[in-house]
Amino acid sequence: MDRRNFLFVSIDGLVGDLAWQVRQEGHDVRYAIDNEDEGDIADGFVAKTDDWEADVPWADVIVFDDVFGHGTNAERLRAEGKAVVGGTAYTDRLEEEKGFGQEELADHGVNILPRRQFSDFGKAVEFVRDNPARYVVKPSGEVQNVKRLVYVGQDDDGSDVIDVLQAYEKAWGHRMKSFELQRRADGVEVAVGAFFDGDAFVEPVNVNFEHKKLFPGNVGPATGEMGTSMFWTEPTALFERTLRPLEDTLAEEGYVGYIDLNCIVNGRGIYPLEFTSRFGYPGIFIQQAGMKTPLSRLLADIANGRDPDLQVHRGFQVGVRVCLPPFPFDDEATFVENSKNAAVVFREAFEGERPPGVHIEDVKRVGPDGSTEGVTPADGQWRVAGTSGIPLVVIGRGASMRAAQAQAYRRIEDIILPNMYYRDDIGDRWVDDGDRLHSWGYLR
Structure with a gap:
């Protein structure tokens, strides 16, 4: 592909690794981050811009x-004739407003779990008392990305959910303006997603298993994601019965990008939980490990309405987030004391810019004089950037899930980073969950 100019636009510095990869593939890149607190992410890896609108x-x-x-920005720029990877106001709502996403699924003939939206904690408590059952509490709006606020009810009479709602009202009532109560279903949690080129889904599709809790064994606070296992496949029953029904609507919207639907499935059916109508993080980094098609070509093709003829490796990918204090919590003093500007060291020398399987999240590259300008891979040192304490994602690929898992953890052993922590069981779920999904017929 001819050399192109790629402009990456971020709110909190999530997409730096993709910008870096596209630059490594021989293209010119500029990267804008809106949040000033995260503004040093990817410094020294890619060129930055403070005014992305001026670079359009x-x-x-x-x-x-x-x-x-x-x-909304993506829609506007597409209307002006620009090649854009990004959503629409409609697809933003699919993710931001969980109730709207569920209504759209139902309108497209997809089975959903019973759910109800609330903006009043007292009315929600009254509802649970009148309709005792196990529920999942899902914040909407401003705090929906505070993943530790998602609560999965355990008690059959809903008494624990009532306790949680009353606690949330006191602690979060000023910010948690709306939330959803969804009936809990037991089964396998699995997501399915695909790229969309403005007209149709790009095949193959991606089946993935997120590991959201902080500690091995899936215990502890919710983090958003500690790692993911996945594979690429031709469309399966899981895809055909969830995302496929939305294809015509997404085409009418002109959606361009990746879209994912997290589900609970069991022997009785598939129950979608929530959309991710954008790249997933760290999912998109792990997906690259399974792609033969260069990332820059994929992005350019779908932005211009072309089928990228996505070529993928057979087998599995496992990605592990390497974290530092205070993740998953916000504590500036702890971050400054334990993590800010910490050096990332690799035991083994590596060729090129990137150690095999290592992807950056909140990292910058600093030269001997402390500058991030004009730093080369040879003289630059990786340092922790941003504020969240998520510096790296380490990925393995293999013909089996165990082989991919083993490669990822061997690569982590090559990293020296004081105070780092990670889950050591990413990929273990496949042993049982894969068998159940196959037996229920959802992967055929």
Whole structure:
């Protein structure tokens, strides 16, 4: 592919690794981060810009990394004739407003679990008392990305959910303006997703298993994601019965990018839980490990409405997030004391810019003089950036899930980073969950 100009636009610095990869593939890149606190992420890896709107005429391809208003920007720029990877106001709502996402699924003939939206904690408590059952509490709006607020009810009479709602009202009532109560279903949690080129889904599709809790064994606070196992496949029953029914609507919207639907499945059916109408993080980094097609070509093709003829490796990918204090919590003093500017060291020398299987999240590259300008791979040192304490994602690929898992953890052993922690069981779920999904017929 000819050399192109790629403009990456981010709210919180999520897409730096993709920008870096596209630059490594021989293209010119500029990267904008709205949040000043995260503004040093990817410094020294890619060129940065403070005013992405001013760089729009320069860009051949514009890539947005999130929802929360990016869909409106993407729509506007597409209407102006620009090649854009990004959503629409409609697809932003699919993710931002969980109730709306569920209504759209139902309208498209997809089975959903019983659910109800609330903006009043007292009415929600009254509802649970009148309708005792196990529920999942899901915040909406501003705090929906505070994953530790998602609560999965354990008591059959809903008494624990009532306790949680009353506690949330006191602690979060000023910010948690709306939330959803969804009936809990037991089964396998699995997600299915695919790229969309503005007209149709790009095949193959991706089946993935997120590991959201902080500690091995899936215990502890919810983090958003500690790691993911996945594989690429031709469309399966799981895909055909969940995302496929939305294909015509997404085409009418002109959606361009990746879209994912997290589900609970069991022997009785498939029950979608929530959309991710954008790249997933760290999912998109792990997906690259299974792709033969260069990332830059994929992005340019779908932005221009072309089928990228996505070629993938057979087998499995496992990605592990390497974290530092205070993740998954927000504590500036702890971050400054334990993590800020910490050096990332690799035991083994590596060729090129990237150690095998290592992807950056909140990292910058600093030269001997402390500058991030004009730093080369040879003289630059990786340092922890941003504020969240998620510096790296380490990925393995193999013909079996166990082989991919083993490669990922061997690569982590090559990293020296004081205070780092990670889950050591990413991929273990496949042993049981894969058998059940096959026996129920959802992977055929």
